[in-house]
Amino acid sequence: MAFRAVILGAPASGKGTISSRIVKAFGLEHLASGDKLRVNIAQNTPIGKEAKTYIEKGLLVPDDFMVKFIANELKQIRSSTWLLDGFPRTIGQAKALWEVQKLDVVLNLVVPFDVIIDRVKGRWVHLPSGRVYNNNFNAPVVPGKDDVTGEDLVQREDDNPTVVLKRLEQYEKLTRPVVEFYKDKGILNEFEGRTSDEIWPKVKSIISNFLPGQKIGKL
Ligand code: G5P
Ligand code: MG
Structure with missing residues (x-):
């Protein structure tokens, strides 16, 4: 069964956290633009070198670059059941995606x-997988180490206070209109809450309408 979804939200709203629960419960493919860019930066690829100049300042990477990058990443996903996290985050990106692929839910x-x-x-993040932890929530079993691989966790360079404020400003200016774009399409679902634990059951319930009989009840 095909299912194509996007998860939106401000920086640190819990997109990665909720996405990993969705992956565990429903077994779909998760493509996180920020995670992919950070792996490119760590490997010093041409894509990583270009993206770094924007990410370190808390600015969005330009649309033409991101649209090409994500189109290429999507081609590598064989499944027709996937969740995009961090893309699209401008109206230009949202329109480009909609032209090539309609979505089931946002x-x-x-x-x-x-x-x-x-x-x-x-x-704290595990760069190769994108797994995310917090000192106060979902803390790693061994401090500073990934639960699955035992490899080192790192802090993101763009998580310093000045850059975080810039990211939030960019979100308000450029990404909030994307929410309206999907509302107009009639596929937007909003989840309010102060914790991911509060939000997760509502997300699970919505996705269950599209992917019935998946591994529901495990979380
Ligand atoms: P990213 O990587 O897409 P953001 O800023 O959109 O970055 P981010 O920071 O990855 O989003 P998140 O995924 O929404 O946040 O949140 P998360 O990591 O799950 O949770 C945040 C923290 O809170 C974690 O430590 C988690 O453990 C904890 N947490 C979760 N829930 C709870 C809770 O209930 N309680 C508590 N106490 N803690 C909790 O993009 C990065 C950059 O890449 C570029 C841009 O430069 C961007 O700034 N980029 C793009 N540029 C242009 N276009 C695109 N499409 C781009 N995509 C990426
Ligand atoms: Mg994230």
Whole structure:
């Protein structure tokens, strides 16, 4: 069965956290633009070198670059059941995606600003997989190490307070209109909450309408 979804939300609203629960419960492919860019940066590829100049300043990478990058990543996904996280985040990207692929559902995480600021301070990530932890939430079993591989966790360079404020500003200016774009298409679902635990059951219930009989109840 085909199912194509996008997850939207401000920086640190929990897109990665909720996405990993969706993957565990429903077994679909998860493509996170930020995770893919960070792997390219770590490997010092031409894509990584270009993207780094924007990411380190908290700016969005230009649309033409991102549209090509994600189109290429999507081609490599064989399944027709996937979840995009971090793309699209401008109206230009949303229109480009819609032209080549209509979506079944868009999930928008709405988390208060004060919660977001607190979260980025304690975030740790496992770069190769994109797995995300926090000192105060889903802490790794061994501090500083990924639960699955035991490899080192790192803090993101764009999680420093100045860059986070820039990212939030970019979100308000450029990404919020994308929410309206999908509302007009009639496929937007909004989830408000201060914690991912509060939001997750509602997300699970919506996706169950599209993917019945999947591994529901495991989480
Ligand atoms: P990214 O990587 O897409 P953002 O800024 O959109 O970055 P981010 O920061 O990855 O989003 P998230 O995935 O929404 O946040 O949140 P998360 O990582 O799951 O959770 C944040 C933290 O809170 C974690 O530590 C988690 O453990 C914790 N947490 C979760 N839930 C709870 C809870 O209930 N309680 C508590 N206490 N903690 C919790 O993009 C990065 C950059 O790449 C470029 C841009 O430059 C961007 O700034 N980029 C693009 N540019 C242009 N176009 C695109 N499409 C681009 N995509 C990426
Ligand atoms: Mg993320």
